Amino acid sequence: DVKVTQSSRYLVKRTGEKVFLECVQDMDHENMFWYRQDPGLGLRLIYFSYDVKMKEKGDIPEGYSVSREKKERFSLILESASTNQTSMYLCASSSGQTIFSGNTIYFGEGSWLTVV
């Protein structure tokens, strides 16, 4: 059974703190993604990676960075958390070897981050 695991489900951090959100997948997928979900705005892509040590900016990368040192792990980093980064963060992964379809992308359960 495919799993995309986000290490923290609920976090509360203070403004200015450095925050790490970790995501691990067990399917040997090449592609990994970080999205944030906000009411009325849907899921917006922050960063994605299609290979180890490779990263591409998504639609809203400002205030975030990512790290992919190993194929199975993709970390989202908030260098200095701000209140407008309070959101639900979703990690996803997909294979780069198969023809992409809805059945080949897998989402984690999400991480709720509150910045106070």
Added chain:
Amino acid sequence: DQQVKQNSPSLSVQEGRISILNCDYTNSMFDYFLWYKKYPAEGPTFLISISSIKDKNEDGRFTVFLNKSAKHLSLHIVPSQPGDSAVYFCAASDRGAAGNKLTFGGGTRVLVKP
């Protein structure tokens, strides 16, 4: 500027009736479209998809229609059931681009009343 838009933030429907969810897109490079269902505090679950070479795809109670000329797609749920109450996201992808990233709409919250 949102490339994928769901103009109805919410929809209420009686159990057994049809739910129709709409989605519009602007990027002509999108060639693959998906619908996801999401419950609170869970990740999105894939429902159904359609390639741009088709105009209809059906899977059980769910049917997706694509009108390429209008850049519009819709999801029909027939009959609607209380368990269908969730937020539904439309998503689009350019399968020729690296990474197979998805662009999502803002979501439509569906409430099915018993």
